[in-house]
Amino acid sequence: MSLRVLVVDDQGIVRAGFAAVIDAEDDMTVVGEAADGVTAVVLAAELAPDVVVMDVRMPEMDGIAATRIITGRENAPRVLVLTTFDLDAYVFDALRAGASGFLLKDVHAAELLHGIRVVAGGESVLAPSATRRLIGHYASGAGTGFHAGTEGRPRELESLTDSQRNVLALLASGLNNAEIAGELGITVGTVKSHVNALLRKLGLRDRVQATILAYDLGITRPNPPGADHL
Numbered sequence: 001m002s003l004r005v006l007v008v009d010d011q012g013i014v015r016a017g018f019a020a021v022i023d024a025e026d027d028m029t030v031v032g033e034a035a036d037g038v039t040a041v042v043l044a045a046e047l048a049p050d051v052v053v054m055d056v057r058m059p060e061m062d063g064i065a066a067t068r069i070i071t072g073r074e075n076a077p078r079v080l081v082l083t084t085f086d087l088d089a090y091v092f093d094a095l096r097a098g099a100s101g102f103l104l105k106d107v108h109a110a111e112l113l114h115g116i117r118v119v120a121g122g123e124s125v126l127a128p129s130a131t132r133r134l135i136g137h138y139a140s141g142a143g144t145g146f147h148a149g150t151e152g153r154p155r156e157l158e159s160l161t162d163s164q165r166n167v168l169a170l171l172a173s174g175l176n177n178a179e180i181a182g183e184l185g186i187t188v189g190t191v192k193s194h195v196n197a198l199l200r201k202l203g204l205r206d207r208v209q210a211t212i213l214a215y216d217l218g219i220t221r222p223n224p225p226g227a228d229h230l
Contacts (some may be wrong), residue, residue: 037061071098
């Protein structure tokens with residue numbers, strides 16, 4: 001069954017380009033296009049896409065506000081945010097609004113398609129530069145609570161096993177499942193089981209939320225900006 005994708009961007013040529021790349025795939029279908037956040041919110045409800053590819057800077061309603069509304073609904077689609085390189089603040093705003101991924105608009109077509117498939121599968125994806133900015137943000141002490149209710153998380157963290165805590169710390173450091181498995185000497189399947197269990201126990205949607213929560217609560221301590229190549 002084809003993944004249903006809604007493409008949102010206020011620039012017609014960019015929107016058409018993304019749509020053409022996506023529609024060329026056998027396992028994807030572009031079910032609609034929108035040029036602003038208001039239309040995106042309406043179409044997301046009407047067309048029930050699996051994934052929304054969302055621009056940030058748009059008229060009427062920006063992509064952050066649209067993402068917040070779309071992901072707040074029951075049976076919400078996943079949102080993959082695409083924007084330009086220099087918009088640092090949007091990384092944090094988009095993730096806190098409920099986006100499952102954040103990529104830069106200059107990604108290769110293969111990376112965009114991979115990102116869509118990843119978020120559709122319930123995982124999350126972050127551009128390497130976004131990961132560096134996120135970690136640098138917390139290393140500078142600028143990080144603030146992930147969302148309302150963070151105060152109650154420490155009690156929920158007590159329900160995690162030691163193995164689940166270790167996995168949470170490593171995934172928040174940017175490691176994928178295979179890398180976490182190598183670090184802990186366990187199978188990739190076991191890592192996936194731990195990730196699913198900790199997300200369920202903490203009431204989180206995906207790895208992006210888990211990463212931000214881990215930094216907010218000090219489970220993962222970032223290196224100072226520039227101290228490491230992430």
